[in-house]
Amino acid sequence: MKRCECRMRRVIICICFMFLLQNALGVQALTIEKANVPQQLHEMSLEEKIGQMLMIDFNQTVGSGQIGVNDSIIRVIDQIQPGGIIFFKENIQSMEQTKRFTMELQHRNRGIPFLIGVDQEGGEIVNRLPFLTEMPGNMALGASSDLGLTKRVASVLGQELDSLGFNMNFAPVVDMNSNPLNPIVGVRSFGENPYLVAKMSAAFMEGLHEAGIFAVAKHFPGHGDVTVDSHKGLPTVSKSIEQLKKNELIPYRFLIDNGIQSIMTAHIAFPAIEKSIYPASLSHAITTNLLRQSLGFNGVVITDALNMQAVASTFTAADAAISAVNAGADILLMPTEALTVKRALINAVKTEVISEERIDLSVLRILKLKAQLFKEHNTIDVIRSKEHLKVEKEAAEKGITIIKRDETLPIQKNERVAFIDDGSNHQSNKLLTEMLVNAGITVTTEEEAERLIYILHHKKDALLNNNLQKEKKPIIVISTTTPYHYEQWEFVQGFISTFSQSRASIQAVSDYLIGELLATGCLPVSIYDSTGKVIVMSEQECK
Structure with a gap:
């Protein structure tokens, strides 16, 4: 009050x-x-x-x-x-x-x-x-x-x-x-x-x-x-x-x-x-x-x-x-x-x-x-009135796009997850951790986790990418920028694009991970491998 x-x-x-x-x-x-x-x-x-x-x-x-x-x-x-x-x-x-x-x-x-x-x-x-x-x-x-x-x-x-x-x-x-x-x-x-x-x-x-x-x-x-x-x-x-x-x-x-x-x-x-x-x-x-x-x-x-x-x-x-x-x-x-x-x-x-x-x-x-x-x-x-924040929330939710679906989702409350640390100390990691914990999910260390989550901001960490390809635990990658990153992450179990690092977009992806949001976004661009071959076709317009 x-x-x-x-x-x-x-x-x-x-x-x-x-x-x-x-x-x-x-x-x-x-x-x-x-x-x-x-x-x-x-x-x-x-x-x-x-x-x-x-x-x-x-x-x-x-x-x-x-x-x-x-x-x-x-x-x-x-x-x-x-x-x-x-x-x-x-x-x-x-x-x-x-x-x-x-x-x-x-x-x-x-x-x-x-x-x-x-x-x-x-x-x-x-x-x-x-x-x-x-x-x-x-x-x-x-x-x-x-x-x-x-x-x-x-x-x-x-x-x-x-x-x-x-x-x-x-x-x-x-x-x-x-x-x-x-x-x-x-x-x-x-x-x-x-x-x-x-x-x-x-x-x-x-x-x-x-x-x-x-x-x-x-x-x-x-x-x-x-x-x-x-x-x-x-x-x-x-x-x-x-x-x-x-x-x-x-x-x-x-x-x-x-x-x-x-x-x-x-x-x-x-x-x-x-x-x-x-x-x-x-x-x-x-x-x-x-x-x-x-x-x-x-x-x-x-x-x-x-x-x-x-x-x-x-x-x-x-x-x-x-x-x-x-x-x-x-x-x-x-x-x-x-x-x-x-x-x-x-x-x-x-x-x-x-x-x-x-x-x-x-x-x-x-x-x-x-x-x-x-x-x-x-x-x-x-500015940031209740009506405007409703539009912000709707836009963030409707933008969530699944490029590779992990059929084992949603995350269960008795499941232990960990965030992969790439040294960036990015605010998105802190936000999503906070949101999942508030939803009753246990966030722990990589060694103790049953599932790993990586929030991808940039494409350049080749060493991390190579190491994760050897990882036996299921990995979900959340791309908060360009969906073209998927070309280097085909090996993961799930790949999600938010196209945004806003708090509303991170909340929307959190809701998706725990089964409270149905992701309805359609990929508006095609993704190619290093040879120029299409590996994911744009869905153009869809409902």
Whole structure:
């Protein structure tokens, strides 16, 4: 009872604080009228229009660890006049601090609201706000094949982001993870089937949109079949346009038909389409000819972060920005040397390297997008509310997928089990131990146990793997990340994928182990052995 009273008191204090802060800051336009967009564009200077096309981060422009508006941030905003700001974990400490930061920023928006965005895809890989309701991520949702659940998950994320002052989420990931060696997508993908990815992505988009958050589908035209991390170098995909149309482009066409308003272009070379080996983000053939003309997208195109090595290692900040705009991009995300980039773009227009009409097209799209922003926001008491935690629990449970079934389960209360220690001291081991003990299971040493449990976080421990192949006791492996790990663990009696290390996912797998949960997840990707032979076929969509 005391705990509930404390939480209620904290919520009331937070609400009062935000009300007082809004009044202290004064009334500032957080929306613009759609009917006024053409007139507003006409009244803007070239410098203001180009500022609208820049989405900056404070880590680069001011310095790491910015958690509130200060003189340095005010100076950067006044100089660059950006149209948007992206937050990272370094900018986020608590709900109250984050809400205060976004509100203080909007107070300085000069009458045109900022797009304030963040990467909050769900799952652990890209999770900037750890205090939000913890969803298991896209591959767990793909395993569920549940469109309604996916929409509810995105709606929960959207409501909580909205309550903190965000209006854009760089999600969903629309990439089909067709390459098991992909170092950057993996469980961030809904799966390898383009039709499943299309429908799940559209459901996710709808959930965000209904919560007042702009969805950004990424990474066009597809980041799922690469072996190079574009943060570190330029990946190349040697697929023809016809191959892309039969696979990677299917989800994008479906999203465009269903109202996606923003798409992020990838830093990947597609030499069959762009002969100059430019990344898609800087390619007119891909951004304009393919995305806009062939697929008919007329929304806002956002580049992937321009400080990534796929671009930054080859192009100067100014050249990358000019190329991206001429390619057809509307918003340049995280350009290095943002003030230099702004000046270079102004000069490019004055010297007719870029036409002002081209700038106007982008700014018109941006202003039309901003004209849709909600005037009212959720209060922060929606975060981890009882209703949201129910969705978290359902998503975790429906994502549990059995790759190899151990017919001797469930674990009996008189059975002794032990956790295999790989030296990682990972929190998941502690959580599952606690949950099984609370369920009446005896957790003991490996020597005394009748059954062994190994929670797999990474693939790299070859020595442990070799030793366990000699083990005579039955082994259950629980993979909390990629299901492709199974390729090295075929010898075990049972292999379970959660696709997530969240507390809710660990609780769900605990419930499965003791027979209190029926695992219904369907594997959304195929698993291959070292020769490329399929050893477990994707179940695609199933109920």
